Amino acid sequence: MPSKIQKLEPDRTTIAIGLEGSANKLGVGIIRHHPRPDKSSPKPPAEILANIRHTYITPPGEGFLPRDTAKHHRSFVVKLVRQALKQSGVSIADIDCVCFTQGPGMGAPLQSVAIAARTISLMWDKPLVGVNHCVGHIEMGREITGATNPVVLYVSGGNTQVIAYSHQRYRIFGETLDIAVGNCLDRFARTLHIPNDPSPGYNIEQLARKGKHYVELPYTVKGMDVSMSGILAYIDGVANDIFGGKPKYTDDGAEITREDLCFSLQETIFAMLVEITERAMAHVGSQQVLIVGGVGCNERLQQMMGMMARDRGGAVYATDERFCIDNGIMIAHAGLLAYETGYRTELEDSVCTQRFRTDEVFLAWRDD
Structure with a gap:
């Protein structure tokens, strides 16, 4: 995905809000990354400030249709963003970037959340960061478990x-x-x-x-x-x-x-x-x-x-289940890792794709 490079100062804390809605879970998370004390030190653990989720549940024997799932996400996204901000204790001014799931997933739900992310980005004047859903899962798992x-x-x-x-x-x-x-x-x-x-x-x-x-x-x-x-x-x-x-x-x-x-x-x-x-x-x-x-x-x-x-x-x-099941905090975390390397998703490049392969993503934050 195209990006705009803008290097950050390495000695400051960064905060991201993440929106996930690739299937029937709508998640909003806010995370804080702390800088390394020095170049030779390991990166301090991420600080989870809010991790809120709402699930669209259908009657027994029925699956969830894309259009109904998208309607659910549109109905609840504003409420969840407000709850996440309140729970995190941070202000809009404290947030560095707005991260969202760009794919893979179900088309209509993905688009609903992407529209919400674009709107927030424009309203708050914050850069967008599109995130691969699969990479979000992996990076969150590595962060929580310490697997190397x-x-x-x-x-x-x-x-x-x-x-x-x-x-x-x-x-x-x-x-x-x-x-x-x-x-x-x-x-x-x-x-x-x-x-x-x-x-x-x-x-x-x-x-x-x-x-x-x-x-x-x-x-x-x-x-x-x-x-x-x-x-x-x-x-x-x-x-x-x-x-x-x-x-x-x-x-x-x-x-x-x-x-x-x-x-x-x-x-x-x-x-x-x-x-x-x-x-x-x-x-x-x-x-x-x-x-x-x-x-x-x-x-x-x-x-x-x-x-x-x-x-x-x-x-x-x-x-x-807080981190295994689809959630907003994994999108915020992976997006913030990319943001800290200078990655940005321009508005015209923020379209979603149902087929976004895991191996398409260049992991600029990993060099081990």
Whole structure:
């Protein structure tokens, strides 16, 4: 993306507001970065001043349409910005830049939040900084966990990627060939008419904990990539048979429940993700795994990844729902990192794109 270079003095504090709205979560965050005491010292931890989120929730069995999600974001963005300013205790004059998600994501919601960011930028006379959603997740995860140079498993409703850093870019080693893991879970939740509050993936996780029998499902790993549409089609068929009055049984005669299906789906797709992550770790020689994205909150995924990492003498890094699930603070943080290197997004370049690849971003703030 085009930018205008304007170097900052290196010895001052910087503050950013970030707006996120790439899917059904609308987030506003305000963050403060402190300068290094001297060039040889590590950068002090970022200070989170506000991190507010509001989720558009649909009835059980329904997904969220782009136009309705965009309407939700337009309805709540002013309220959330005001709340964030009040919670942070900073004034408009204290803020250095307005950061917003430029992609990837759903078109209409992205555009709604981008319009809000442009409006705030013009009203407050602050520069704009467009942020790649995926990079926002990664940088927030690194900041919170302290992971130094991990292999990143990025798993959310719209994205599934295995990533590693090299030469100032996040390189994609593997990804989904069709639907993302979060989308797979969400769509199966609709099949089962599982409530969307607080999220369908969370509710599947709770049901999976009660599952007792594993139902064998297709396992589709193709090199470093995964495919989930076939798994979803298969398990949807089993579920429809069960709820259509055709019960299914295990080999030992136990009737298969929806809890068993949730358990089996999680175990299968998480095993696929562990496999490709381990292969990436071996390739780059890393002993750290950082899990980011909304599905990264899943404790079973963290447990399975932890078992693999420990067998390799490594460790897993993950955050809780405040930072895993889409949020404004990750956009503020990644945007402020770019801003401090002189990056700006001109108004005419602030269009959003649904396909903004993680490896398109030049990481001027990283040189390790």
